[in-house]
Amino acid sequence: MKTFKQTLTALATVAALSAAGSANAGLTNWYMDANGAVGGTADATLVAEYLDLLGKAYVHNTMTSATTFSFNEAGNFNTASADGGSSFLTTGLRSEFVGVGNGSTATGALAFTTGSLNVFSGATNIASFDLILGNGAVDVGTVLPNGVFSLIFKATSMASGYFFDGAMNDLSLKVADGLTFGFATTNASVTNTWSAAENATLTGIYNTAFNPDVASISNNGTTDLVIRNGGQFGLEVPEPTSMALAGLGLTGLAALRRRKSA
Structure with missing residues (x-):
């Protein structure tokens, strides 16, 4: 099941990157220093390949016709391990996502139109990104999420000392070259369970982004949803000069290239 989910994520990310016009080479055996400059x-x-991702998002939907809707989303995701839990970061990372988009209950297609991602190590914002492409799926006939979501972002800022390639070159130096970042989730599903801390965090992120003064997150299955997400962060190197951080899909992309070359 895990391999199947990862394959779905790979295909979704490869499709997203192709649509964005990127030419990418998968990067393996890279380094994440979540402590930054502390301790060198x-x-x-x-x-080896990817950082693990786990968290929740609050979504508010507005029906724009009998079969279409727009949405605002605020998400909070934690990263404590890599490569499916085979290794663990000394200090965990946290990411805040804000997105706006639209979807169709007739086709199940969902698209993000704008968004941002901020990555934190403790209280320090170590990277900020703007959405350049995002898509996903909902169950046909409803606004409920259905599994795979893929989002690609372009860096607007990145602190030095956190992300490195295999030769320990600091990837923050590549922001001016068009560094991008993204993530893919493989098992988005509506949940009725969240803690008081998660409620406060998601409410704060949502209110800061959209200023609707939401008192508390909720899930009624239609206009308001709380979604549980699990997935991956990965690294890719667009050619010839820019760098990209993208969701899992590195293996799928490499395989696709080898097949084309053959």
């Missing part, structure tokens, strides 16, 4: 890079975690 000696405690950096070797990441």
Whole structure:
């Protein structure tokens, strides 16, 4: 089941990157130093392929016709491990996502039109990104999420000392080259369970982004949803000069290239 989910994520991400016009080479055996400058890079975690992602999002839907809707979304995601839990970061990361988009209950297609992603190590914002492409699926006939979502972002800022390639070159130096970041989720599903801390965090992110003064997140299955997400962060290197951080799909992309070459 895990392999099947990862394959779905790979295909979704490859499609998104192709639509964005990127030419990418998968990067393996790279490093994440979640502590930044603290203690140098000696405690950096070797990441074979991807960082793990787990969190929740609050979504408010507005029906724009009998079969179409718009939505605002605020998400909070934690990263404590890499490569499916085979290794763990010394310090965990947290990411805040805000997105706006639209969807169709007739086709099940969902598209993000604008959005942002901020990555934190503790209280320090180590990277900020703007959405350039995002898509997903909902159950036909409803506004409920259905599994796979893929989002690609372009860096607007990145602190030094956190992300490194296999040769320990600091990837923050590549922001001016068009560094992008993204993530893919494989098992988005509506949940009725969240903690008081999650409620406060998601309410705060949503209100800051959209200023609707939501007192509390809720799930009624239509206009308001709380969604549980699990997925991955990965690294890719667009050619010839820009760098990209993208969701899982590195293996799928490499395989696609080998097939085309053959």
